[in-house]
Amino acid sequence: MPVRMWRQPLDIEKVKRPKAEIHIIKNQCKGCGFCIQFCPQNVLEESEEINERGFHPPRVIDENRCVLCSFCTSVCPDFAIYTVEKACKDGC
Amino acid sequence: MVGKEESESAKDGEEVRIGVYVCHCGLNIAGSVDCEEVARFAETLPQVALAKDNQYMCSDQGQELIKNDIREHKLNRVVVASCSPRLHEPTFRKACEEAGLNKYLFEMANIREQCSWVHLHDRKAATEKAKDLVKMAVAKAALLRPAEEIEVPVIRKALVIGGGVAGIQAALDLADTGYKVYLIEKEPSIGGRMAQIDKTFPTMDCSICILAPKMSDLGHHPNIELFTNSEVVDVKGHIGNFHVKVLKKPRYVADDCTACGECAKVCPVTAPNEFDVGLATRHAIYTPFAQAVPSAYMIDMDLCLNKENIIVCDKCLEACERQAINFEMKPENVELEVGTITVATGADVFDPSSLPNYGYGKYPNVITSLEFERLINAGGPSGGRLIRPSDMQTPKRVAFIQCVGSRSDKSGRLYCSNVCCMNTIKDSLLIREHWPETEIYVFYVDIRAYGKGFEDLYKRARKEGVIFIRGLPAQIIEDRKTHDLWLIGENTLQKDLYKANADMVILSIGLEPRRDSETVQRLLTLSRTQDGFFMEAHPKLRPVDAATGGIFFAGCAEGPKDIKDSVTQASAAAARAGILMAKGKVTVEAITPLFDPEKCTACGLCTKVCPYNAITLDKKSKRVEIVEAACGGCGTCAAECPFGALTQKHFTDEQILAEIDAVTEEDAEEKIVAFCCNWCAYAGADFAGVSRMQYPPNVRIIRTMCSGRVAPKFVERAFARGAATVLVAGCYPGDCHYIDANHHTQKRVEKLWKKMERHGLNKERLQLLWASAAEGERFASKIREMQTLVEKVKPEEILAAKKVFEKALGEV
Numbered sequence: 091m092p093v094r095m096w097r098q099p100l101d102i103e104k105v106k107r108p109k110a111e112i113h114i115i116k117n118q119c120k121g122c123g124f125c126i127q128f129c130p131q132n133v134l135e136e137s138e139e140i141n142e143r144g145f146h147p148p149r150v151i152d153e154n155r156c157v158l159c160s161f162c163t164s165v166c167p168d169f170a171i172y173t174v175e176k177a178c179k180d181g182c
Numbered sequence: 183m184v185g186k187e188e189s190e191s192a193k194d195g196e197e198v199r200i201g202v203y204v205c206h207c208g209l210n211i212a213g214s215v216d217c218e219e220v221a222r223f224a225e226t227l228p229q230v231a232l233a234k235d236n237q238y239m240c241s242d243q244g245q246e247l248i249k250n251d252i253r254e255h256k257l258n259r260v261v262v263a264s265c266s267p268r269l270h271e272p273t274f275r276k277a278c279e280e281a282g283l284n285k286y287l288f289e290m291a292n293i294r295e296q297c298s299w300v301h302l303h304d305r306k307a308a309t310e311k312a313k314d315l316v317k318m319a320v321a322k323a324a325l326l327r328p329a330e331e332i333e334v335p336v337i338r339k340a341l342v343i344g345g346g347v348a349g350i351q352a353a354l355d356l357a358d359t360g361y362k363v364y365l366i367e368k369e370p371s372i373g374g375r376m377a378q379i380d381k382t383f384p385t386m387d388c389s390i391c392i393l394a395p396k397m398s399d400l401g402h403h404p405n406i407e408l409f410t411n412s413e414v415v416d417v418k419g420h421i422g423n424f425h426v427k428v429l430k431k432p433r434y435v436a437d438d439c440t441a442c443g444e445c446a447k448v449c450p451v452t453a454p455n456e457f458d459v460g461l462a463t464r465h466a467i468y469t470p471f472a473q474a475v476p477s478a479y480m481i482d483m484d485l486c487l488n489k490e491n492i493i494v495c496d497k498c499l500e501a502c503e504r505q506a507i508n509f510e511m512k513p514e515n516v517e518l519e520v521g522t523i524t525v526a527t528g529a530d531v532f533d534p535s536s537l538p539n540y541g542y543g544k545y546p547n548v549i550t551s552l553e554f555e556r557l558i559n560a561g562g563p564s565g566g567r568l569i570r571p572s573d574m575q576t577p578k579r580v581a582f583i584q585c586v587g588s589r590s591d592k593s594g595r596l597y598c599s600n601v602c603c604m605n606t607i608k609d610s611l612l613i614r615e616h617w618p619e620t621e622i623y624v625f626y627v628d629i630r631a632y633g634k635g636f637e638d639l640y641k642r643a644r645k646e647g648v649i650f651i652r653g654l655p656a657q658i659i660e661d662r663k664t665h666d667l668w669l670i671g672e673n674t675l676q677k678d679l680y681k682a683n684a685d686m687v688i689l690s691i692g693l694e695p696r697r698d699s700e701t702v703q704r705l706l707t708l709s710r711t712q713d714g715f716f717m718e719a720h721p722k723l724r725p726v727d728a729a730t731g732g733i734f735f736a737g738c739a740e741g742p743k744d745i746k747d748s749v750t751q752a753s754a755a756a757a758r759a760g761i762l763m764a765k766g767k768v769t770v771e772a773i774t775p776l777f778d779p780e781k782c783t784a785c786g787l788c789t790k791v792c793p794y795n796a797i798t799l800d801k802k803s804k805r806v807e808i809v810e811a812a813c814g815g816c817g818t819c820a821a822e823c824p825f826g827a828l829t830q831k832h833f834t835d836e837q838i839l840a841e842i843d844a845v846t847e848e849d850a851e852e853k854i855v856a857f858c859c860n861w862c863a864y865a866g867a868d869f870a871g872v873s874r875m876q877y878p879p880n881v882r883i884i885r886t887m888c889s890g891r892v893a894p895k896f897v898e899r900a901f902a903r904g905a906a907t908v909l910v911a912g913c914y915p916g917d918c919h920y921i922d923a924n925h926h927t928q929k930r931v932e933k934l935w936k937k938m939e940r941h942g943l944n945k946e947r948l949q950l951l952w953a954s955a956a957e958g959e960r961f962a963s964k965i966r967e968m969q970t971l972v973e974k975v976k977p978e979e980i981l982a983a984k985k986v987f988e989k990a991l992g993e994v
Contacts (some may be wrong), residue, residue: 094533095460096543097571100563105452105463130487130494157450159487159495 109176110156114147118170121145125162125171131155134162198324199231201257202316203248204293205239205264211298216309220263220293223313227320231255239264245277252281259323263291263316266868267885268860269720284328286772286832291319295871296883300962307879314845314882321844322837329772329831334811336422337521338763341366343414343702346374348737348748349526350396355756356524357405361763364518365400366428367410371474372397374528375738378457378552380559382745383608384635389745390561394473401475409516410476417523417705420814421731422768426518432511433480439506441469441477445498453485458556461571462563467498467507472561481507522732522759525716526752527702529693529738532587532595540586540689545660546572547667547686550586551605554688558612568617570686572665577620577685580613581669582606583654584626588692597713599692600742603630606690607639610648622648623682625655625671633744651680658687693742706733707919709862711956715741726755729861729955730919731768734758773815773832773887775808781827782806788819788828791890793921816920818890821930833886838896839993845882846903851980854881854968855900856909859889861919863911863953863961870958877962878969881909888912890923894930897948898990901983906972909964911951941986944979946971 099105112133119141126134126148133156137149148171150156162171202224206212217235224233232255236244239262251257260283262274267290275285293312301308338361342353345367357363365372376382377397379389400406409430416427435445449465457470464470466485469478487495488509499507531552535543542548547570549557560566570577584606588599603626610622629650631640644650655671669682695714696702703710707730709717716739719727726734736752737743743751762768775797784804789797796812797819799805806827817830829835845855858864864885870877886892889912900908910931918924931950938945949968953960 094535094543095454095456096535097454097460097546099454099458099461099463100569100571100574101462107452108450128492128494130489157487157495159450159497161487161494 108158110153110158111174111176112150112153112156113172113174114150115170116147117142118168119143119145119147120168121147122167123148124165124167128161128165130159130161131157196258198229198259199255199257200227200229200259200261200320200323201248201251201255202227202230202233202261202320203239203244203263204233204235204312204316205244205262206235206237207264207294208237211264211294214298214302214305214308215293215312216305219309220312220316224261224263224316224320227317229259229324230320231257240270240273245273248274248277249281252278252283258283258287259326260288261291261316261319261323262288263293263312263319265294266292266296266871268865268868286329287323287326289319289323289326291315292868292883295868297879299871299874300877301879302874302876304879311879311882317847318841318844318882318884321840325834325837325840326832327834331769331772332810333767333769334422336762336766336768337424337519338362338766339364339518339520340522340524340759340763341424341426341518341520342524342526344374344526344528344737344739345369345372345408345410346526346528346737346748347376347393347396347745348528348739348752349374349524350393350400351749351752352524352526352736352756352759353406354396354400354403355753356759357403359756359760361405361760363406364428364520365406365408366412366414367408368413369470370411370433370480371470371476372400372408372410373471373474376745377471377473378459378555380555380562381608381612383604384633384639386608386611390473397473397475401477408476411480412516414702414705422521422762424520424523424732426520426523428516428518430514430516432513433478434483434507434509434511435467435479435481436506436508437476437478438504439478440504441479442503443469443479444501444503445479445507448497448501450495450497451485451487453482458563459550459553461553461556521763522734523706524734524736524752524755524759525702525706525708525728525739526736526755527696527699527739529742530696532593532691532694534586534689534691537586537593539657540583540655540687541658541660542689545658545665545667546570547577547660547665548658548689549686550689550691551602551609552691554609558609568613568620570665576617579621579623579684580686580688581623581625581667581682581684582610582688582690583669584624584690585654586689586691587694589627595692595694595713597742598630601744602690602692604633604636604639604744606688607631607643607648609688610643611639611646614643614646614648623684624648624650625669626650626652627654633746651682653680655682693738696739699739704916706730707917707921708733709917709955713741715739717955726751726758729865732762770811770813771815773817773830774810774813775817775819776829776831776834777806777808778827779805781825783825783827785824787822787824791818791822791923791926793818793923814920816888816890816923817886818888818920818923818926821891821893822926830887830891833891835893835895835993838884838886839899841884842896842899843903845884846900846905850904851906851975851977852880852972853905854907854909854965854972855905856881856883856911857889857892857896858883858885859912859919859924860885860887862913862917862955863889863951865955866911866953866957866961869955870962873958875958875962877965880969880972881965888918888920888923889927890918890920892927892930894934895990895993897934898987899993901947902987902990904980904984906975906980907947907949907968909949909951909968911953911961911964914952914954917954938986941982943983943986944975947975947979947983
């Protein structure tokens with residue numbers, strides 16, 4: 091059905107989407123970039139920051155994009171990243 | 183020429199006796215052609231035993247006349263000068279057969295579509311042309327040979343493409359008759375547009391409530407195999423024997439799915455749902471709507487986080503109790519053998535964002551009629567509450583604008599979309615029913631309430647206070663703060679300007695040909711009208727048949743229609759397909775090649791041009807093998823053979839040359855000799871006649887099945903006999919009814935142009951035209967253009983051409 095869809099869906103507010111908290115343990119990171127490369131939602135990017143080990147740890151672009159698939163945790167060889175579902179306040 | 187005929191008939195040991203019948207067709211022909219004079223003229227032609235004129239040759243009485251004469255006067259050839267052979271050739275062929283005459287001994291002269299109707303105001307010229315056309319037909323008839331048709335079995339299985347209401351009805355009817363049916367649907371569920379609509383006019387039935395039982399019947403029918411999320415990618419073969427390749431895209435959810443919906447609840451990604459025209463969301467794993475058939479979920483892999491071989495997210499996998507989800511599924515190629523194909527591919531809707539004055543896509547409260555259907559539907563995104571998108575409040579003043587994308591030069595769609603007037607009236611009454619306080623305005627051009635019960639509904643709407651204003655708004659302006667809208671335009675009944683205020687505007691959008699129509703057209707070698715919808719074999723008498731045998735149309739694919747008409751046409755298409763399959767066999771027209779092994783040098787040129795690979799060459803034994811059942815009958819092999827070893831039955835070299843000779847016998851230097859292919863150019867010339875487009879009377883059309891049949895020697899012969907100009911006309915490249923046979927037409931014409939240039943001839947005297955069956959005007963204007971050319975050709979140029987192509991006179 092090739093109708094151009096340009097509107098924001100009317101029920102967008104009602105759709106439950108998990109809210110994520112992304113935790114990066116910067117000093118544990120060795121800058122391999124797996125989490126950045128494999129994130130399906132492109133939530134992460136390399137930062138300019140240099141950690142204790144002399145690497146660039148990742149940085150969150152937009153936390154709202156994260157859907158908590160936790161693939162970053164799975165691929166990280168250094169256990170340096172994990173996600174937690176945000177406790178739902180004010181009826182989200 | 184006469185000597186030749188004698189030798190032909192000597193072979194059979196019988197004298198050629200031709201009966202010529204000139205039809206008046208009421209005043210359709212007799213109005214501008216002196217039929218009696220044409221008949222008197224025909225009587226003077228060689229080998230004509232008798233010539234008569236008659237009011238209506240196609241009537242029972244006319245046909246009886248032919249039959250009696252065949253018996254009484256021992257006629258062994260019959261020529262009827264009347265309408266197009268595309269219309270009544272089968273009628274007269276049948277009459278001949280009933281009198282014991284082989285049907286291939288019948289020939290037709292088209293003096294209606296290609297003579298009387300296109301020269302309405304020049305009785306003298308039209309009569310002269312009719313005489314010439316009869317002379318051509320008689321010349322060909324003298325050389326006709328009896329032929330037997332081979333019978334091919336029809337596979338008793340049917341294919342239906344498209345699972346909207348038309349496809350569903352056609353599939354159910356065919357399956358109930360007892361045939362195996364394959365239904366191919368591109369979307370994840372059948373249902374089509376009707377499933378999206380809230381209520382139907384004029385009875386106000388709930389659309390999905392009457393459709394869902396049919397969908398479910400189809401899903402459970404033992405004779406129907408349903409392929410959703412699938413596309414036809416290749417079609418080979420011919421009437422009764424189609425070989426179809428279907429690409430079945432993976433759903434990533436196995437048939438075990440119970441549609442419990444647990445998977446969608448946990449799916450973390452969302453997108454606008456196409457079924458709700460983007461007004462609601464869906465997940466990556468989804469079912470388009472509650473009543474979908476098959477009732478199963480599927481995964482949209484473009485949206486899903488998982489990519490090939492990488493499982494990033496397994497939430498749905500864990501949620502599915504039946505373990506129906508399988509990310510490893512691969513696309514499947516399915517091959518089907520079917521006897522008939524029903525095309526029910528439906529229509530698209532017009533995208534109004536191309537009309538900047540209405541602000542669709544910019545103003546949130548300007549919506550389309552399709553969006554309105556989803557908004558007012560109880561299963562839709564607002565739960566059936568009428569709201570406007572900007573603030574989710576119920577609007578107090580609503581305006582409908584008609585003919586958005588229909589009947590308009592601006593949008594390029596000149597036709598009426600058929601359903602929008604009644605749809606708006608229905609929608610206005612729905613609003614009135616549930617929110618009686620709402621003010622409703624309808625801005626229209628004309629209200630077309632032509633069907634059963636339509637006028638009553640229109641009256642009811644007016645009685646209930648819906649205000650109809652004639653004159654479409656020129657522009658819509660939005661109040662940026664409130665998002666309210668102002669409509670500015672002219673009331674053409676009162677001849678004053680209006681500026682009307684509305685909370686929400688509904689654009690009544692038209693229907694348009696599906697954007698993938700071209701693909702379907704190529705796959706099945708169909709024709710389309712100028713509007714872009716598929717073209718039927720005859721607009722009145724064969725409205726559901728395609729020109730290509732074994733293919734039928736149902737629903738909006740053929741033109742905009744409402745649900746009732748779609749269902750009616752679908753049942754008709756099923757009946758037409760059923761007739762073919764019930765017979766179980768079909769005869770193949772005896773227009774296959776005739777092969778003379780003595781002349782063949784085994785050069786293999788014919789095998790290279792055959793679009794069907796029906797000719798093979800055994801290099802060792804130097805023998806050419808022809809598979810008649812695979813032959814499509816274009817005759818391009820006969821045109822290609824440089825040694826005259828191949829010719830086409832019923833369109834032999836002798837027959838076509840005899841026609842050319844007849845045309846050029848008198849006043850050749852004033853004439854246009856036109857070779858037209860049966861499917862596009864000849865049909866286009868017929869269409870010019872049906873539409874009464876007038877063009878110069880000095881063109882003489884010689885019909886071949888394909889322009890690929892036109893051998894260079896035919897063109898050369900015409901010039902050698904002094905013709906002023908020659909036209910070769912066929913289908914557009916890519917639209918050829920014989921796959922790509924007309925590519926060779928182009929090559930041959932280009933070669934001839936080079937030859938003409940080399941010899942200092944004006945190559946413009948040979949013209950090549952691509953014209954579709956719907957392009958009568960294109961054909962007519964080509965003839966007008968060539969007429970000016972004819973006037974410019976000097977006698978010495980005619981002589982020069984005669985000399986250059988002298989050799990062609992020796993042919994046959």
